[in-house]
Structure formats: structure tokens, C-alpha cells
Amino acid sequence: MPKNLFLPLLFLLLLCTCGRAGKIADTGHWAAAYSAQEAIVFERLLCNYEENPQVIAGDRPQFSWVVKATGYNRQQTAFRVLVASSPELLAKDEGDVWDSGKLLSTSTTHNLFEGPALAAGRRYNWKVKIWDEADVASAWSPVQFFTTGLGGEADWDDAQWITVPTDERTSEHRFRFFQTGAMKEPVQVSSFPAGYFRRTFEVKKKIASARAYIVGLGYYELYLNGKKIGDQVLDPAPSNYDKTSYYVVLDAKEELLVNQNTLGIKLGSGFYGQNLAFRRDPESAKSLAYGPPAVRMTLKLIYEDGTTGSIVTDSKWKSIPGPIVFDNIYGGETYDARFEQQGWHENDFDDNIYQKVKITTPVVGTIVPQVIPPIRKIKALKPREIFRGENGNWILDFGQNIAGWIRMSVKESEGTKVQLQLTEALKRSGNAIHLGSTGGGASGLSQQLIYVCGSNERETWEPGFTYHGFRYAEITGISRRPEKDDFTAFLVSTDVRETGSFQCSDSLVNRMAEVSKWTVIDNLHGIPEDCPQREKCGWLGDAHATAEFILYNYDVAAFYEKYMNDIRTQFRSVKGGNDKNKFSVPTMIAPGRRTSTIAKLDWGIAAIYLPWYHYLHYGNEQIVSEYYADMKQLTAYYLSFRNADGIIENGMGDWCPPRWDRKSNPSAMECHPVVSATAYFYDILKVMRAFSEVMGEKEYAGFLDSEIESLHTAFNRVYLEQVAGTNYSWYGSQTATVMALQFGLVPEEEEENVVNGLVYDIDVVNSGHHTVGIHGNRYLYSVLSDHGMADLAYSVLTHPDFPSQAFVLHTGFTTWPERQWDWSENIEFGNSLNHPMHSGFAAYFHERLGGIRPMIADPGYKQFVIDPIIPKTINYADAEIQSPYGLIKNNWRKEGDSFSMKLSIPFNTSAILPLTAAKAGTVKVNGTEWKKDTFAPSPMDSLTLGSGVYTVSFEL
Numbered sequence: 001m002p003k004n005l006f007l008p009l010l011f012l013l014l015l016c017t018c019g020r021a022g023k024i025a026d027t028g029h030w031a032a033a034y035s036a037q038e039a040i041v042f043e044r045l046l047c048n049y050e051e052n053p054q055v056i057a058g059d060r061p062q063f064s065w066v067v068k069a070t071g072y073n074r075q076q077t078a079f080r081v082l083v084a085s086s087p088e089l090l091a092k093d094e095g096d097v098w099d100s101g102k103l104l105s106t107s108t109t110h111n112l113f114e115g116p117a118l119a120a121g122r123r124y125n126w127k128v129k130i131w132d133e134a135d136v137a138s139a140w141s142p143v144q145f146f147t148t149g150l151g152g153e154a155d156w157d158d159a160q161w162i163t164v165p166t167d168e169r170t171s172e173h174r175f176r177f178f179q180t181g182a183m184k185e186p187v188q189v190s191s192f193p194a195g196y197f198r199r200t201f202e203v204k205k206k207i208a209s210a211r212a213y214i215v216g217l218g219y220y221e222l223y224l225n226g227k228k229i230g231d232q233v234l235d236p237a238p239s240n241y242d243k244t245s246y247y248v249v250l251d252a253k254e255e256l257l258v259n260q261n262t263l264g265i266k267l268g269s270g271f272y273g274q275n276l277a278f279r280r281d282p283e284s285a286k287s288l289a290y291g292p293p294a295v296r297m298t299l300k301l302i303y304e305d306g307t308t309g310s311i312v313t314d315s316k317w318k319s320i321p322g323p324i325v326f327d328n329i330y331g332g333e334t335y336d337a338r339f340e341q342q343g344w345h346e347n348d349f350d351d352n353i354y355q356k357v358k359i360t361t362p363v364v365g366t367i368v369p370q371v372i373p374p375i376r377k378i379k380a381l382k383p384r385e386i387f388r389g390e391n392g393n394w395i396l397d398f399g400q401n402i403a404g405w406i407r408m409s410v411k412e413s414e415g416t417k418v419q420l421q422l423t424e425a426l427k428r429s430g431n432a433i434h435l436g437s438t439g440g441g442a443s444g445l446s447q448q449l450i451y452v453c454g455s456n457e458r459e460t461w462e463p464g465f466t467y468h469g470f471r472y473a474e475i476t477g478i479s480r481r482p483e484k485d486d487f488t489a490f491l492v493s494t495d496v497r498e499t500g501s502f503q504c505s506d507s508l509v510n511r512m513a514e515v516s517k518w519t520v521i522d523n524l525h526g527i528p529e530d531c532p533q534r535e536k537c538g539w540l541g542d543a544h545a546t547a548e549f550i551l552y553n554y555d556v557a558a559f560y561e562k563y564m565n566d567i568r569t570q571f572r573s574v575k576g577g578n579d580k581n582k583f584s585v586p587t588m589i590a591p592g593r594r595t596s597t598i599a600k601l602d603w604g605i606a607a608i609y610l611p612w613y614h615y616l617h618y619g620n621e622q623i624v625s626e627y628y629a630d631m632k633q634l635t636a637y638y639l640s641f642r643n644a645d646g647i648i649e650n651g652m653g654d655w656c657p658p659r660w661d662r663k664s665n666p667s668a669m670e671c672h673p674v675v676s677a678t679a680y681f682y683d684i685l686k687v688m689r690a691f692s693e694v695m696g697e698k699e700y701a702g703f704l705d706s707e708i709e710s711l712h713t714a715f716n717r718v719y720l721e722q723v724a725g726t727n728y729s730w731y732g733s734q735t736a737t738v739m740a741l742q743f744g745l746v747p748e749e750e751e752e753n754v755v756n757g758l759v760y761d762i763d764v765v766n767s768g769h770h771t772v773g774i775h776g777n778r779y780l781y782s783v784l785s786d787h788g789m790a791d792l793a794y795s796v797l798t799h800p801d802f803p804s805q806a807f808v809l810h811t812g813f814t815t816w817p818e819r820q821w822d823w824s825e826n827i828e829f830g831n832s833l834n835h836p837m838h839s840g841f842a843a844y845f846h847e848r849l850g851g852i853r854p855m856i857a858d859p860g861y862k863q864f865v866i867d868p869i870i871p872k873t874i875n876y877a878d879a880e881i882q883s884p885y886g887l888i889k890n891n892w893r894k895e896g897d898s899f900s901m902k903l904s905i906p907f908n909t910s911a912i913l914p915l916t917a918a919k920a921g922t923v924k925v926n927g928t929e930w931k932k933d934t935f936a937p938s939p940m941d942s943l944t945l946g947s948g949v950y951t952v953s954f955e956l
Contacts, residue, residue: 043068045142061113066907067108090125124147175188176328210251218271232375332422411456494524497882504874519815566591571586607627628695658770675733681711733776737761755787802823816838891903900953911944
């Protein structure tokens with residue numbers, strides 16, 4: 001089965017796929033006390049995953065609604081959607097754009113607009129009503145809206161790309177030292193100059209609407225009459241700019257004044273203009289920048305009398321020299337306040353002496369709307385401690401490793417240079433900062449925020465065009481002891497909605513869940529990145545290793561759609577392994593110029609796994625059809641690496657197991673890369689088999705069946721072996737054995753022996769510890785739980801000694817580090833200390849301890865599994881998921897031999913509860929005994945519950 005469908009449910013899921021042959025429980029006998037018809041309330045109304053989107057991509061929106069309804073077994077049987085050009089028409093139940101009519105359908109998600117072509121840049125209004133299981137209609141939903149994007153080049157109103165005409169920086173602080181590990185001496189470098197652009201214009205009529213469409217090649221901030229428009233930062237999201245660039249839509253109506261107005265744009269390098277980091281020699285190596293930063297904007301005005309106008313970027317704009325004298329996404333920002341131009345973005349500023357902007361023609365691809373949530377300042381932290389380091393400098397400790405920046409307030413003499421050196425760790429002595437994990441030797445730049453005072457008065461500043469990974473900051477340049485109120489650290493991240501939660505009776509496990517979330521949210525900046533301090537790259541292996549945990553906890557539907565496009569737009573044409581035909585395949589990293597090489601199998605399959613996970617958790621078939629051809633080609637490419645033994649000879653390996661370092665200790669990767677990659681590919685073949693069913697490709701499905709069987713035979717012939725000194729079997733490593741069990745590679749008759757072989761290696765050979773990297777660790781705890789070893793799973797996870805997740809926390813980390821060493825030996829920390837690929841294992845909390853999992857039979861949680869598998873040491877757990885249908889909740893409690901679950905099952909869904917024979921004999925639902933004889937004979941009993949709130953109890 002695909003990898004989220006675990007072995008105990010094989011037969012059950014086959015029944016579900018085949019129309020649920022066999023009888024399921026009839027919940028009517030305990031719901032009889034409730035009215036057949038109860039009130040229906042629309043809780044959320046979504047267009048393309050978002051409520052009232054300011055802009056949508058394309059002209060065929062998808063409508064979804066989340067409904068709350070009291071009672072039991074509540075379902076939708078039909079719906080009607082109205083789309084209108086005005087709310088007034090909807091108030092009269094008229095859909096002049098589209099009236100779907102009453103459609104017999106149980107679908108409450110991803111319902112496609114089937115009306116005529118929509119106009120570009122137009123706001124539309126919509127509402128929906130539904131009919132329930134008794135064919136009783138609801139009231140109409142509240143009115144919602146969506147706005148279409150620009151239709152093409154003509155809609156930009158002749159807006160031009162503008163950039164800085166000449167570099168007018170004269171500050172002596174515009175330079176930074178650059179030195180990679182390959183350079184003997186540092187050299188001085190400088191970034192592209194930041195842009196400060198302004199334009200005045202008049203408004204002589206009352207405004208009905210004012211919407212700014214702006215695309216930055218580099219980060220930008222838009223101002224109107226001195227006020228920043230919007231609360232987003234670090235806009236737009238990074239992309240392969242020569243293939244796809246993103247424009248953002250901002251509502252500017254509130255800031256417009258009668259008569260004179262002034263637009264201002266501040267422009268920084270971002271990833272587009274990143275011309276310094278990761279160059280082996282800045283004097284000779286090719287820059288990773290796409291070019292100098294540029295920006296394009298049209299401010300579309302609609303007047304109350306129905307006429308329109310626009311203000312665009314063109315040669316009428318002026319370029320003003322500004323105080324940002326250095327900005328680099330890796331190195332940081334330098335702000336020389338002596339060069340501030342007060343009021344540069346306001347009406348009464350005299351710009352007569354300044355140059356006009358430069359009109360440029362950058363190489364850009366398709367310009368599309370940015371529909372993912374923007375990056376925002378998510379959380380503010382004050383220093384937990386301030387102390388003096390061994391060198392006499394003050395050190396701030398914010399108590400948490402975060403991604404973002406620091407706002408400072410200082411009072412020093414004019415021209416004083418105040419510097420914050422940001423880092424993740426202290427030296428093991430605890431009295432000096434440690435820079436070893438921040439990667440300056442790789443990127444060539446150190447994480448520094450520099451402020452040059454512009455007066456002798458108190459001044460406050462924070463950067464806007466960079467972000468860093470840090471917990472500590474060392475301050476130089478101040479003349480007095482810093483105060484906590486003078487510094488605020490901001491967590492800066494893509495503002496995805498948190499949709500999942502997990503807590504249990506074990507505080508250590510809760511801390512692991514919390515640290516996993518911190519590590520993820522620190523690394524969402526328009527892409528799922530590997531670390532926020534050193535690389536900031538979208539490594540594909542990292543992305544799929546952590547995706548399931550992220551999907552359990554955050555609304556990332558649009559976010560992952562965007563990243564799937566990043567991967568696709570980075571495809572390269574390359575010859576296959578044994579098949580020398582050309583294939584279009586991904587690179588190890590996406591997006592950006594630092595693309596590394598053609599993706600190894602276990603990294604490149606992110607281009608298949610991400611659509612798969614998206615489909616499982618959101619149930620949107622459009623994702624399958626959108627990427628199906630790409631996924632088929634990628635499957636063929638990796639098949640071309642099959643050797644004479646039938647093994648796929650390609651792979652990167654189970655990254656970062658304990659003690660492993662590819663230079664100093666490469667042998668510590670216990671599983672050969674080809675073994676784990678081949679196991680992954682077996683699962684990918686089954687994912688593609690499932691997709692072939694969705695797409696109705698019977699011939700391709702038959703081909704995949706043959707490949708699946710062939711690879712199953714080859715894998716066991718080559719890798720299944722006896723564990724030395726025992727009668728047990730395994731696949732040569734913990735990782736390979738875990739993956740074989742997870743993906744269904746183990747022959748049924750060998751399963752018990754293989755489980756015993758895995759347990760023997762953990763318990764006897766490694767004294768209760770794991771030896772796995774990110775891929776093996778993702779599944780280890782779930783696999784052990786599935787095979788009756790829930791207590792061992794808990795023990796491995798919480799073992800206090802190295803290596804374990806608990807050991808990392810006992811060492812003091814607040815995010816998961818890239819590599820795990822025995823730090824009790826007092827060695828200094830190395831590599832990144834904030835790597836989300838190690839959060840992947842925490843999916844175990846929802847899928848096993850909480851017991852909530854999606855199903856391929858009805859993806860998107862239309863039907864789902866509730867089956868907690870718990871160790872003896874945990875007495876309760878509360879797990880929640882905000883599914884596309886609403887809140888799924890499982891609050892379970894264990895008291896002695898009694899076990900109970902309080903379940904919330906959303907409207908229009910059902911939950912399957914697998915039951916062992918022992919459980920089945922004592923099951924009660926809402927206090928009523930469940931009778932086993934209501935089921936047809938099957939190898940596994942199960943209970944199916946429709947929507948409602950239930951208490952399910954049984955004896956352990």
C-alpha cells in the first residue's frame with residue numbers, strides 16, 4: 001500500500017476501495033434520540049483554499065465549504081452555487097455570472113466553477129446552499145467574494161520595470177568582508193544598491209477602489225503617503241524568476257488622499273539580486289544573482305462615477321539615495337542613518353535634485369499572482385538573559401532558536417556603528433558566541449545587522465530585506481549595558497494557518513512536538529527550506545521527509561502547490577541511466593540558481609510525493625491531473641537505472657544518521673544509499689499505481705503492476721538476509737528494514753522474523769537506540785507500533801542517552817539540529833542547529849499516538865482512520881486536525897484496563913475504527929453496547945461512524 005496506509009489496515013482499505021463490500025455499523029440505534037434534521041451552519045467558505053481571496057490564479061475557481069451540523073450521520077446530498085457581479089444580486093438569489101442549479105453531489109470541497117469565462121481583475125461574489133441527507137435545504141451561506149488576476153500584458157497598463165540608475169552610496173559602511181573556507185584572506189564586497197523610488201500624482205474624484213499590482217525582482221515595500229501598504233514582509237516569495245515571478249495585490253484605498261498623493265517603493269536584493277554568497281571567489285566566480293533588483297507596479301483606480309485610471313512605474317519616478325547601504329539575504333543589512341531622507345515617500349518632499357529611475361528589461365518568465373500566505377512577523381521575543389561574554393561584549397539570549405531579525409533601540413553619538421552578530425549557539429564554555437553552525441565558511445558571509453547612528457538621540461531600527469537563524473546576538477558599539485526593552489527579536493515566517501495540535505500525558509513527548517513545530521515554522525519563507533541561517537535552500541529530500549508532519553499541523557495547500565511549481569520550473573533535460581533517451585527531471589534544490597545537480601532518486605521523488613501527500617490530505621484531483629505527465633516521466637527516468645539484479649542503482653542515502661559526517665565519518669550511514677532509494681522507489685511505483693486509477697489509465701496500471709512485482713522479488717532476493725547469530729531476518733540495517741516494513745516489501749511469511757530482526761538490532765546490538773537518518777527515522781516509531789512494539793517505539797524515542805530525540809532536547813536545543821553527535825563529550829556544535837528534515841518523525845504523534853490518518857479510498861479526510869496505538873507509559877492524548885471538512889478530534893483516556901475516546905467527526909465525513917477481537921467484545925458507543933454480529937465476517941472488525949460527537953470505550 002502507499003506509505004501512509006499501514007499494514008494492519010490492508011484488508012480494510014481494499015474493502016473501502018471496492019465500494020466497501022461487507023457491512024459496516026449502523027449508528028442509527030444510538031442516534032435515535034436525536035432529531036433527523038438539525039441546523040446547518042456554514043463555518044468557513046473557501047475559494048481556492050482561501051476565504052475572500054484578494055486574487056486567484058486562473059479563471060476557474062474551486063469552491064469549498066466547511067459545515068457544522070448537530071446530530072449524527074449528517075451528509076450533503078446536493079448543492080447550489082450562485083456567482084454574481086454584485087452582492088445586491090445575490091441578495092435577490094440571482095447569479096448573473098453562474099447559477100449551478102441544484103447539483104446532486106456529496107462534494108463539499110474543490111467544486112469547480114463551470115460558468116463562462118471570467119473577466120480579468122474583477123471582483124465576483126458567491127454563495128452556496130446545500131441539501132442534507134433528508135433532502136432538506138439549508139439557508140444560503142453568507143456572501144463571499146474572490147477577485148480574478150490580471151489577464152495578460154495589456155492589463156499592466158504599460159507599467160515598466162524600474163531600477164536604480166546609478167550607485168550613489170558614499171557610506172564607508174557599504175562594504176562587508178567576504179571569506180569562504182577556500183579563501184586564504186577576506187576581501188571587501190558590496191551588494192547591489194537598495195532602491196528608494198517615489199512618484200507624486202493627483203486624485204480629483206472620489207475613489208471606489210484602489211488596488212496595487214506589484215511584482216518585485218528582489219524584496220520590496222510599497223508606501224502610500226508615508227504609510228506602508230500591507231503587513232507582509234520579504235515579499236514576494238522566491239521563485240525561478242526567469243520562469244515564474246509573482247505579483248502581489250494590495251488594497252490601497254484607505255491611504256489615498258484627495259488631490260496630491262505620493263507612492264514610494266523600497267527595493268532590496270532578496271534572492272533575485274543575491275550576488276555574493278556561495279561564490280568560491282567573488283572576483284571570478286559566476287554570480288548567483290539573476291540581475292540587479294527591479295520592480296514593476298500598476299495602481300488601478302476605479303472612481304465612484306465608474307471611470308478608471310492607473311498610476312504605473314515608468315520614467316516619471318525618481319530615485320532617492322537611501323540609508324540601506326548593504327543588504328544580502330545571507331549576510332544581513334547595514335543601515336547608515338546619516339543618509340536618511342526624511343519624508344522621501346511623502347507629499348512635501350522636494351525631489352527636484354534627484355535622478356529619474358532607470359528603465360530596464362530583465363529576463364522574467366510568466367508573471368502570476370502570489371496566492372500563498374505572505375511572510376509576516378509571527379511572534380515577538382524579548383531577551384531572556386543579557387550577560388557579558390569573555391571578550392567583554394554583551395550577549396543577548398532570546399531563549400529560542402528562530403528565523404527572523406532583531407529590532408534595536410540605541411542612544412549613541414552620531415556615526416557610531418552598532419553591530420549585532422547573530423548566531424545559534426554559545427561555545428560549550430557558555431561565555432562566548434559560537435559561529436560554527438551558521439555557515440559563514442560556506443556562504444562567505446557572516447550574519448550581521450549593522451546600524452550607524454544618525455544623531456545623538458535615541459533611534460530605533462529593524463531590517464526589512466534579510467532574515468537570519470539565531471538565538472543569540474553579540475553586541476558591539478554600545479557604550480552602556482543594554483536593556484531588555486531595547487531589543488525585540490521577531491519570528492518571521494510564511495503565515496500558514498496552524499491546523500493541528502497534539503498533547504499527551506508525557507511532557508517530554510509534548511516538548512518534541514513543540515520543537516518539531518518550531519523547526520518547521522522557522523523554515524517556511526515562500527519555500528520549505530533546509531535551514532534559515534546557512535543555505536536557505538529548498539532541498540527536495542528535506543521537503544518530502546517532513547511534508548506529512550507539516551500537513552498534519554498546518555494549512556499548506558496553496559503553499560505546496562506553489563512549491564510543486566518551483567520544482568517543475570527547475571526541471572532539466574538529461575539522459576537516463578541505461579536508457580539514453582532524454583528525460584525532464586528535477587534538481588536537488590528548487591528554486592533558485594544554487595541548483596546543485598540532477599536529483600538523486602530519494603530527493604527527486606519529492607516531485608511525486610508532494611502531489612501524493614497533497615492529494616491524500618486535501619483530496620483535490622486537479623493536482624493529480626496537473627502533474628501526472630511529469631510524474632510518469634520521472635518514474636521512467638529512475639526505472640532507467642535498474643541494474644542486472646533488478647535494483648534501482650541511484651540514491652543519495654538516509655541523510656544524517658547519528659555520528660555521520662560525509663567527510664570525517666562516511667561509514668556511519670548504516671544503510672547503503674541504493675538500498676533505501678530502491679525501497680522508496682517501490683513505494684513510488686505504488687503511488688503511481690494509485691494515480692493511474694485516478695486518471696483511468698488501465699494500460700499504465702498494468703505496466704506498474706508488473707514493475708511492482710518485479711522490484712518486490714529483486715529487493716528480497718538481493719537484500720533479505722539472516723541477522724548474524726540469530727534466526728531472525730532483516731535487510732542489513734535499521735533503515736532498510738523499517739522502510740521495507742513500511743512500504744510492504746516484506747513477504748508475509750517473513751514478517752515476524754523481520755520485525756524480530758529489527759528489534760534485535762535496536763535492543764541487543766545498539767542497547768535500545770536507533771541508528772537511522774531522516775528517512776528511517778520518519779517511519780521507525782510508526783512501524784514498531786504497527787507490529788506490536790509501541791513500548792519499544794516510545795523507549796527509543798525517549799531514551800535519555802545518545803542517540804535519541806530526547807538526548808537532543810536534554811542537550812538544550814529548541815529546534816532540531818542537522819547532525820546529532822554525542823555532545824556530552826563537550827564538543828562544539830557544528831552544522832545547522834535548525835533543520836526541519838528532522839521534524840518528519842513527529843508525524844507519528846498524530847498518526848499513531850493520536851491515531852488520525854487520511855485514507856486513499858476517500859482522500860482529503862472524506863473518510864479517515866482513527867486508531868491510536870499507544871505505549872503503556874502514556875495515559876491520555878488530545879489530537880486535532882482541521883481537515884478540509886472541519887475539525888477532527890480524538891481525545892483519548894486510559895484508566896487501568898479501561899480506554900475511552902471522545903471523537904469529533906465533521907459533517908459529510910466518516911471515520912473507520914479498526915477493532916481487534918478483544919476490543920470488539922467490550923465496545924460501547926455513547927454508552928450503548930456494540931454488537932459484533934452486526935458485521936459480516938471479515939479478518940478484521942471495524943466500526944464506521946458518521947458525523948457527530950461520540951464517546952467510544954472498550955476494555956484493554
